[in-house]
Amino acid sequence: MLSADGPAIVGIGEELTRDAGGRSGLELQAGAVRAAVADAGLSLADVDAVYALPPYSDAHSMFALTLAEHLGVRGSAAVTVDAGGTVSPITMLLQAALAIRHGAHGTAVCVFGEAARTGRRHTGTGWTLGAAMGTEEFEEPFGAVGFVVPYALLASRYLHEYGATRSAFAAVAMSARQHAALHPLALMRDRPMTAHDYDDAPMVSDPLCLLDCSVIADGAGAVVVCAADQARDLVHPPVTLAGIGTSVTHKNVNQLPPLSALGMREAADKAYRGSGLTAGDIDVALVHDAFTVSTLLTVEGLGLCGAGEGADYAREGGLDLGGPCPVNPHGGLLSQGHLGGILHLTEAVVQLRGTAGPRQVPGARVAAVAGNGAVFGTCGVLLLSGADR
Amino acid sequence: MSGTAPQRMAGKPVPEPSVTSRPFWEGCAAGELRLPRCRACDGVHFYPRSACPACGGTDLDWVRSAGTGTVYATTVVHRSFWGDAWADDVPYNVAMIELDEGVRMVSAVVGVPADQVHIGMRVGVTFVPRGDTHLPFFERR
Ligand SMILES: [Zn+2]
Numbered sequence: 142m143l144s145a146d147g148p149a150i151v152g153i154g155e156e157l158t159r160d161a162g163g164r165s166g167l168e169l170q171a172g173a174v175r176a177a178v179a180d181a182g183l184s185l186a187d188v189d190a191v192y193a194l195p196p197y198s199d200a201h202s203m204f205a206l207t208l209a210e211h212l213g214v215r216g217s218a219a220v221t222v223d224a225g226g227t228v229s230p231i232t233m234l235l236q237a238a239l240a241i242r243h244g245a246h247g248t249a250v251c252v253f254g255e256a257a258r259t260g261r262r263h264t265g266t267g268w269t270l271g272a273a274m275g276t277e278e279f280e281e282p283f284g285a286v287g288f289v290v291p292y293a294l295l296a297s298r299y300l301h302e303y304g305a306t307r308s309a310f311a312a313v314a315m316s317a318r319q320h321a322a323l324h325p326l327a328l329m330r331d332r333p334m335t336a337h338d339y340d341d342a343p344m345v346s347d348p349l350c351l352l353d354c355s356v357i358a359d360g361a362g363a364v365v366v367c368a369a370d371q372a373r374d375l376v377h378p379p380v381t382l383a384g385i386g387t388s389v390t391h392k393n394v395n396q397l398p399p400l401s402a403l404g405m406r407e408a409a410d411k412a413y414r415g416s417g418l419t420a421g422d423i424d425v426a427l428v429h430d431a432f433t434v435s436t437l438l439t440v441e442g443l444g445l446c447g448a449g450e451g452a453d454y455a456r457e458g459g460l461d462l463g464g465p466c467p468v469n470p471h472g473g474l475l476s477q478g479h480l481g482g483i484l485h486l487t488e489a490v491v492q493l494r495g496t497a498g499p500r501q502v503p504g505a506r507v508a509a510v511a512g513n514g515a516v517f518g519t520c521g522v523l524l525l526s527g528a529d530r
Numbered sequence: 531m532s533g534t535a536p537q538r539m540a541g542k543p544v545p546e547p548s549v550t551s552r553p554f555w556e557g558c559a560a561g562e563l564r565l566p567r568c569r570a571c572d573g574v575h576f577y578p579r580s581a582c583p584a585c586g587g588t589d590l591d592w593v594r595s596a597g598t599g600t601v602y603a604t605t606v607v608h609r610s611f612w613g614d615a616w617a618d619d620v621p622y623n624v625a626m627i628e629l630d631e632g633v634r635m636v637s638a639v640v641g642v643p644a645d646q647v648h649i650g651m652r653v654g655v656t657f658v659p660r661g662d663t664h665l666p667f668f669e670r671r
Binding site for chain 2: 287345
């Protein structure tokens with residue numbers, strides 16, 4: 142299904158800002174698609190399929206079709222995908238690659254973006270949504286409102302089950318912040334963080350403080366996917382899909398399984414089995430880090446360390462550039478900015494091209510993109526492989 | 531903008547029972563914590579839905595929970611998210627309660643300072659009126 146001679150990523154587009162100047166999520170996504178197509182050395186006339194996740198803050202029916210029309214794309218498919226969190230970009234890529242492989246359509250773009258920071262339709266604290274969440278009847282009336290509270294409940298389980306302390310969360314936050322200093326678009330690039338800063342940060346939903354939470358951003362990211370025979374002739378060395386695994390266990394936090402039964406390990410095992418790769422083959426990992434506890438659970442799920450060992454792994458520098466497998470060298474959702482994980486995917490491509498500049502992981506050949514949606518209710522692991530350089 | 535989000539802004543949310551969940555909320559008003567039970571596999575589940583999530587059975591009835599359980603996860607919330615409905619409550623507790631029947635629900639422990647709620651604490655249900663309904667919160671046992 143997936144192989145070195147399968148469909149490949151040949152172009153990327155990225156935009157990240159504190160203020161998109163009134164542009165809508167639709168317009169931001171359109172901009173990222175144009176940038177990705179140009180990066181590949183193609184034109185919009187070459188795009189035959191559009192895969193898009195609608196802006197969360199601005200509910201929109203038939204979003205991908207609207208985006209295709211906005212772009213002037215006439216082709217074979219416009220598919221709206223909402224698999225959950227970072228699993229959405231991974232799923233878009235999988236569906237596009239399968240469809241290309243089977244001849245259902247030609248070159249595709251996969252895109253997400255929104256004006257989450259400035260474009261919210263109503264005032265409020267936290268990242269608000271335009272659509273129903275399924276938490277209206279049995280969670281929100283009890284004060285479990287928004288995203289931080291469910292993750293705080295998960296974090297309380299992490300500290301309890303593994304006997305960890307918040308110093309593990311601090312290590313994750315500081316690693317992401319150090320990496321963000323090396324990315325020109327990172328929203329927190331000029332905001333270094335010390336352990337003292339972490340300890341002084343206001344509590345949001347105990348045990349999560351402000352610096353355990355990701356940074357809300359405006360922007361978008363897109364990738365171009367095409368068949369292998371076309372990919373070879375384009376501007377950049379192609380990045381191929383080596384393996385994908387996904388899992389589904391629950392949606393709402395009231396159905397949260399024990400940490401040992403979260404689906405990240407299952408998703409990783411599927412990706413490893415399909416690709417013949419192992420955790421030891423991963424040179425750089427881009428993991429969904431909406432909250433610091435997410436990073437710990439995800440590096441454990443990937444098998445970079447054992448279950449419950451993420452705290453020591455993070456404190457001992459396991460996440461850092463220079464370590465055995467740097468995690469989120471772009472700063473991640475925590476310090477680069479939260480665009481749903483699409484910039485994890487584009488950063489993986491940049492790393493495998495070898496063009497990440499001061500944050501480049503030397504000789505990176507295999508990247509893992511791992512994420513979840515809905516408090517680890519659905520998990521996804523994508524393994525990408527770069528060309529020989 | 532389709533309607534759900536702005537309505538959240540006006541005071542604390544009040545559950546809107548569905549055909550499926552109405553017996554649960556009627557039970558709360560009557561001082562009973564009711565759980566859906568599957569006649570096919572004899573399992574209880576939460577939250578109420580149209581079929582048993584364990585076996586798919588659709589022949590469901592209701593059993594009265596003892597209303598006792600244990601704190602499974604807990605947080606102290608310091609901000610009022612999505613508006614100011616909780617501004618007068620912060621810092622307030624939100625907890626996942628594992629009922630003795632084995633299911634878990636999101637609720638809160640009331641009657642003690644939020645930061646004194648801990649995982650493993652024994653609790654019992656107490657019904658608190660809001661709007662036309664009663665919500666199942668928990669107290670220390
Ligand atoms: Zn059943």
